[in-house]
Amino acid sequence: MSFRKALFVMGGEPPSEESLLWRKDEADISIAVDAGWLSFIDAGIFPDVLIGDLDSWGGEDIRNEIPQEVEVVEEANQDKTDFQKAIDFLKKYPDITDIIILGGLGNRTDHLITNFLIACSVDSSLTIIFDSEKEWIRRVTSKTKLKIIGQQGTAVSLLPITSCNSVKTAGLKWEIDNQVLSGVGSFSQSNLCISNEVWISVQSGSLLVILQK
DSSP: OOOOEEEEEOSSSOOOHHHHHHHHHHOSEEEEEGGGHHHHHHTTOOOSEEEEOOSSSOOGGGGGGSOTTSEEEEOOOTTSOHHHHHHHHGGGOTTOOEEEEESOSSSOHHHHHHHHHHHTTSOTTSEEEEEOSSEEEEEEOTTOOEEEESOTTOEEEEEESSOEEEEEEESBSSOOEEEEEOTTSOOEEEEEBOSSEEEEEOSBSOEEEEEEO
């Protein structure tokens, strides 16, 4: 079986049960990243994999009751975050093209910023999405041009995590035409989708497109 889409559930703001069930159903592999395990248990389901240093997953009392079908990868290495460990784990599935992340937003600001930095440092051919009840965030690289459908009237921001060259948009109120966006220069905050078909691309760099729900 070729695994294409991976679901990560992390320990930030928990996803709704509806969102978790939907995302798990469409994923080829689901991974609880340490405390993300709690979201699965609260929904009455198990992930395919539990990974991390397991210092906050809250399941020591039931460790012996975990189904054999759940692969437990306990890695104590403190030089890497649990998110990095989960990304490294995916290297055994070379056909992965999409990573959907629930629970990657909210709670601690240091974790949030680190999650963004890590997400923008991995293979540029991967489509990476952070999803929550309030926001949808997608990384855009030279290999992952973004098309947004059906969001006319929705607020959107473009956050360059690294310097982004030749950024182009179509369908926004304030268009960007072949510009450089960077964290120490220009970026696009609180822009607006004025079309039901919006295109965003970059020639190089990692850009986070943040769509409000």
